[in-house]
Every structure is written in structure tokens, then in C-alpha cells.
Amino acid sequence: MENAFKEKRDLIFAFKELRLQGMETEEEPIKEVPEGLFIKCKYCGESYTKDELQNNLYLCPHCSHHEPIGAYKRLEMVLDKDSFKEINKDMHSNDPLNFPGYQKKLQKQEEKCGIKEALVTGTGTIDGIKTAIGVMDSRFLMASMSAALGEKLTLLIELAEKEHLPLIIFTASGGARMQEGIFSLMQMVKTAQAIKRFSDSGGLYIAYLTHPTTGGVSASFATLGDITLAEPDALIGFAGQRVIEQTIGQKLPQGFQLAEYLQEHGFVDHIVSRKEMKKTLSLLLRLHQGGQEK
Amino acid sequence: MIEIEKKIEAIEQELAELKTAEDSEYKKVRERQLINNKEELMQAMKKLSPTDKVAVARHKDRPNVSEYIEEMFEEFFELKGDHYFGEDESILGGLAFFHGIPVTVIGQKKGKTLEENLRCNFGMPNPEGYRKALRLMKQAEKFKRPIITLIDTPGAYPGIDAEARGQSEAIARNLAEMSALEVPIIAVIIGEGNSGGALALAVANSVLMLENSIYCILSPEGFASILWKDASRSKEACEIMKLTAQDLLGFGMIDAIIPEPLGGAHRDKKAAIKAAEAVIYQELEKYRALSAAELREQRYHKFRSMGQ
Numbered sequence: 001m002e003n004a005f006k007e008k009r010d011l012i013f014a015f016k017e018l019r020l021q022g023m024e025t026e027e028e029p030i031k032e033v034p035e036g037l038f039i040k041c042k043y044c045g046e047s048y049t050k051d052e053l054q055n056n057l058y059l060c061p062h063c064s065h066h067e068p069i070g071a072y073k074r075l076e077m078v079l080d081k082d083s084f085k086e087i088n089k090d091m092h093s094n095d096p097l098n099f100p101g102y103q104k105k106l107q108k109q110e111e112k113c114g115i116k117e118a119l120v121t122g123t124g125t126i127d128g129i130k131t132a133i134g135v136m137d138s139r140f141l142m143a144s145m146s147a148a149l150g151e152k153l154t155l156l157i158e159l160a161e162k163e164h165l166p167l168i169i170f171t172a173s174g175g176a177r178m179q180e181g182i183f184s185l186m187q188m189v190k191t192a193q194a195i196k197r198f199s200d201s202g203g204l205y206i207a208y209l210t211h212p213t214t215g216g217v218s219a220s221f222a223t224l225g226d227i228t229l230a231e232p233d234a235l236i237g238f239a240g241q242r243v244i245e246q247t248i249g250q251k252l253p254q255g256f257q258l259a260e261y262l263q264e265h266g267f268v269d270h271i272v273s274r275k276e277m278k279k280t281l282s283l284l285l286r287l288h289q290g291g292q293e294k
Numbered sequence: 295m296i297e298i299e300k301k302i303e304a305i306e307q308e309l310a311e312l313k314t315a316e317d318s319e320y321k322k323v324r325e326r327q328l329i330n331n332k333e334e335l336m337q338a339m340k341k342l343s344p345t346d347k348v349a350v351a352r353h354k355d356r357p358n359v360s361e362y363i364e365e366m367f368e369e370f371f372e373l374k375g376d377h378y379f380g381e382d383e384s385i386l387g388g389l390a391f392f393h394g395i396p397v398t399v400i401g402q403k404k405g406k407t408l409e410e411n412l413r414c415n416f417g418m419p420n421p422e423g424y425r426k427a428l429r430l431m432k433q434a435e436k437f438k439r440p441i442i443t444l445i446d447t448p449g450a451y452p453g454i455d456a457e458a459r460g461q462s463e464a465i466a467r468n469l470a471e472m473s474a475l476e477v478p479i480i481a482v483i484i485g486e487g488n489s490g491g492a493l494a495l496a497v498a499n500s501v502l503m504l505e506n507s508i509y510c511i512l513s514p515e516g517f518a519s520i521l522w523k524d525a526s527r528s529k530e531a532c533e534i535m536k537l538t539a540q541d542l543l544g545f546g547m548i549d550a551i552i553p554e555p556l557g558g559a560h561r562d563k564k565a566a567i568k569a570a571e572a573v574i575y576q577e578l579e580k581y582r583a584l585s586a587a588e589l590r591e592q593r594y595h596k597f598r599s600m601g602q
């Protein structure tokens with residue numbers, strides 16, 4: 001039994017190698033698949049239709065591989081119906097370095113993804129419990145950290161502190177927004193210190209790490225949760241794999257920097273599949289209600 | 295060495311050779327010509343390009359943290375290890391007197407000789423380095439000592455073990471904890487300040503940069519490789535990244551620039567360190583006058599407003 005599990009895991013790891021090679025690029029191409037047509041899973045090689053994928057929370061019906069999903073789709077899966085109230089929807093990058101070609105790139109991303117930044121924030125309820133929630137969307141420039149993204153997230157954290165709400169952040173990021181240089185870097189401090197204040201005020205912060213959570217995001221708010229959850233086989237790490245390989249001059253071990261690896265090394269409380277996502281968050285919120293008053 | 299310096303050195307060499315040559319009309323004319331050329335180059339050194347500055351910031355003879363500690367502080371007492379996992383020589387830290395005031399000083403060290411380079415991992419800290427720094431900073435807070443950090447790193451180490459031991463968490467923790475410390479923190483970028491690996495020591499009340507140091511999201515080589523998939527375009531990256539002290543002061547990302555001797559700190563180490571000492575002392579006195587709560591607020595609001 002254990003062996004069978006191990007075999008499956010090795011197989012999944014092997015498939016993942018494929019995906020990791022495509023990391024560190026800025027954009028993950030979104031392939032629009034026509035209805036009814038078969039899609040071949042990159043990991044197990046089996047085929048399924050778009051409908052089958054949608055009806056299965058965007059998990060491969062055969063191997064349960066978690067396909068990336070957009071922020072609104074995630075919110076729909078997690079929050080009670082119609083409970084989401086979005087804030088700061090129109091915040092967008094103002095190109096602080098006047099970086100050549102960047103404005104145009106942003107425009108294209110907005111048209112493609114239907115959002116102005118790689119993060120959607122607001123409040124909603126999970127089984128009736130109100131929470132502040134932010135979801136990063138890796139379709140938009142690999143959800144790299146822009147000044148606008150850092151500001152938007154900080155405003156969410158401040159709202160949670162002010163209204164004494166729990167805070168849930170679904171992280172995903174390829175790292176820094178190169179085109180914003182130092183402005184991107186400083187968002188690490190801005191968000192980390194906001195989390196610290198929120199935490200010192202007694203607020204509960206659940207970090208839910210999804211594929212990929214790397215670079216400046218993993219080295220700031222993503223790793224500061226009271227409770228850290230991760231989606232199965234999400235890539236989580238500070239340095240990019242290509243950079244590490246070049247630095248140490250050797251191949252990386254199988255499964256390196258995946259959620260399971262992070263858990264083995266003591267940085268993730270639970271790996272939670274999308275099917276258990278709402279249930280788990282609901283339980284955690286309930287477990288944090290009614291703490292002893294001073 | 296930067297291009298201009300190479301040219302100056304060539305001129306100086308020729309001048310020295312001429313000196314021993316027999317007197318002649320040619321010698322006189324040539325000497326005058328060379329002296330003029332040198333003067334022009336010295337003038338040009340006042341306006342180094344960002345690419346030149348990157349070279350100066352990485353210069354092998356640029357004063358490093360050990361030299362600063364030696365020159366600026368008295369009775370340095372080193373403290374080692376994170377007391378959880380290990381010791382990381384790429385971060386040097388300890389206690390010392392600065393102008394008679396007990397302080398905690400923490401700096402990143404690349405090493406000068408190959409042996410030192412290897413021991414210091416070329417200035418790329420592992421998680422235990424950051425955790426050691428945090429341990430020392432928390433102690434500083436407990437004993438109400440100001441903290442001075444000296445930053446010089448190509449970045450946090452990108453390695454298997456560093457990831458396994460939580461490089462991300464170590465950096466994130468430092469950012470969060472530093473933001474709430476109740477003692478003055480003065481951070482000085484003395485050479486390279488690359489990425490989160492530098493930032494993890496730079497959440498300070500006052501962030502200072504030496505005139506020719508650089509502070510950026512990652513190395514120009516890494517930048518070019520990620521953005522254009524071509525590390526050889528690093529020169530182009532230098533010019534576009536806005537990584538000089540002058541750029542960053544303009545953006546409000548740093549608080550002051552420490553002037554360097556003409557051509558760079560390596561050309562007159564003592565003068566460079568003296569200039570740094572004067573500005574650090576001035577900033578320290580400013581922040582020593584604030585209460586614990588004021589220190590926290592000033593630091594918090596400074597970073598809160600960046601990129602707002």
C-alpha cells in the first residue's frame with residue numbers, strides 16, 4: 001500500500017519536472033480550449049473535456065493534478081454564494097520607473113485576464129463567518145509583486161485589523177515585478193510589517209500557498225501566516241530553480257521546492273486539496289472563535 | 295576595475311616612464327598632454343555611469359565590513375551563530391562602542407581572499423545568517439542598544455540547503471520583526487545591496503547609501519536573464535534599473551548619500567570610512583532622541599508610504 005503511494009508520488013514528481021522548466025518566465029500562456037474538445041493532462045497523459053475539468057474544481061479527473069485557476073473562480077469556490085464584497089477593484093500599476101514597454105504589457109494583461117492587477121481583495125463569508133480575503137492570480141504577469149499589488153494587499157490587511165476580521169491570503173507569484181525595480185522590492189517590507197501589526201493585534205492570518213509561490217512574495221507575507229496551508233504540488237521557494245542549478249552546478253533533487261517538500265522540512269502545516277479547501281478554512285475559522293477574554 | 299581607472303593607471307605608468315627618460319621637447323609636450331588627459335579623466339570620475347558604479351560597488355578593494363568595524367568601532371566583540379542550527383560567516387555581528395555608545399553592529403561580508411570568499415560564501419547568507427542577525431537585533435532591543443547594519447551582498451544564497459531550511463521564512467521574519475523593534479536602526483549600503491538578501495537587514499529608521507553603492511531588486515545579470523533571457527545584456531540592465539544612490543534618493547527609498555573619495559571608496563579607504571562614520575553618527579543622534587514608540591512609527595510609516 002505504502003509502496004503504491006510512493007510510486008504514484010514519484011510519477012507525479014517526474015511529471016512535474018516538465019512544468020518547472022517553464023517557470024521563471026513572466027507569463028503563463030492561457031490556452032482557451034473549445035467546449036467539448038479533449039484536453040490531455042500534462043501530468044498523467046489522460047484526456048478530459050473542459051466540462052469535466054470545470055465540474056471537478058479544475059483538478060484533472062484522473063490524477064487530481066491542480067490546474068491553476070483565476071482569482072474570481074477561487075473566491076466562488078471558497079466563499080458563501082454572493083457574499084463577496086470587493087475592495088479597491090480599480091487599483092493598478094502606475095509604472096513608477098517609466099519602464100519601456102511596460103504600460104503596453106499591463107494593458108494586454110488586463111484585456112486578457114479581466115483584472116487590473118494580479119490580486120483580488122475584499123470580504124466575504126465562509127459558512128457564515130466573515131473574513132477578509134485576498135487571492136493572487138498567476139495568469140496576470142505571473143502575479144509578480146508590483147507596488148500596486150503591495151499597496152492593495154496592505155489595504156486589505158489594514159481593513160482586517162480595523163474590523164477585527166480573520167485574514168486569508170491565497171498566494172501565488174513568480175517573484176518581483178522586474179519593471180518596477182526597487183518599488184517592487186520595498187513591497188516586501190510594506191506587506192510583512194502590515195502582517196506583523198495585524199498579528200500583534202491578535203488577528204488570525206491563514207496563508208494558503210498555491211502554485212507558484214516564490215521570490216519576494218514567499219520571502220514576505222506568504223511565510224508569515226499563523227497557519228500555513230498549501231495546495232498539492234505547488235512550487236514554493238525563494239530562489240528560482242534555474243538560478244539554483246546554475247549556482248550549485250548540479251541537478252536538483254526530485255520534488256524539490258514542492259509543497260510536500262516544504263511540509264517535510266517543517267514550513268507547511270497542511271497540504272489541502274481544492275476539494276477540502278472550503279471545509280478546512282471553515283473549520284479553522286470556527287476554531288478561532290470565542291477565544292478566552294482577558 | 296572600471297574603464298576610467300584603467301586609463302588613468304596607463305597614464306600614470308607612462309608618466310613614470312617618461313620621468314626616467316632623457317629631457318627632450320617630446321617629453322615636455324607628452325607630459326603636458328598626459329597630465330591634461332588625466333585631469334579630464336578625473337573630472338569624468340565625478341559622473342560615473344550606473345554601469346561604472348556597479349563595477350565600483352563590487353571592487354575587490356572596496357572597504358568591507360571588517361574594515362569598517364576596525365576603523366569606526368571600538369572593542370568589537372563578535373557574537374556567533376543563530377543558536378538553532380549554525381554559524382554563517384557571511385554575516386558578521388557583535389557588540390561594540392560607537393562614539394562611546396554601546397551598539398549592535400551587523401554586516402555582510404564577501405571576503406577578500408579566495409579562502410575568505412569560500413568561508414563567507416561570497417557574501418550570500420544562508421537562513422542561519424539572517425536568524426543570527428535577528429537574534430542579535432532582538433538582544434539589542436532588550437538591552438536598548440541602537441543597531442547599525444552594513445550591507446554588502448550579491449543576494450541571499452540560492453542553494454538547496456538554504457531552501458530546505460527556509461530562506462524565504464528567514465528573510466520574511468527579519469522584515470516583520472525589524473519593523474517593530476524599539477531601538478534606532480541605521481542601515482548603510484556599503485557595496486552591493488541586492489534583493490531580499492539585502493533588504494532583510496535594511497528595515498531601518500535611516501537607510502544610507504555610499505555614493506557609488508547600488509541597491510536593487512536583484513543583480514543586473516539576474517535582471518537581464520529574467521526579463522530578456524540574456525544575462526549578457528547586464529550593462530543595459532544597469533542603465534535601466536535605477537539602482538544608483540542618486541536615483542534611489544530621488545524616489546525616497548533611502549534617506550541620505552554618503553560621499554566617496556573621487557573614483558570610489560577603494561581609492562582612499564580611510565577617507566571613505568570617515569565620511570560614513572560622520573553621517574552614521576549624525577543619523578544615530580537624530581534617532582536616539584526619539585522614544586521607542588516614535589522609532590517604530592517613523593520606521594513603519596516610511597516603508598508604508600513606498601509605492602503608495
Ligand SMILES: [Zn+2]
Binds near residue numbers: 044046062065
Ligand atoms: Zn492528470
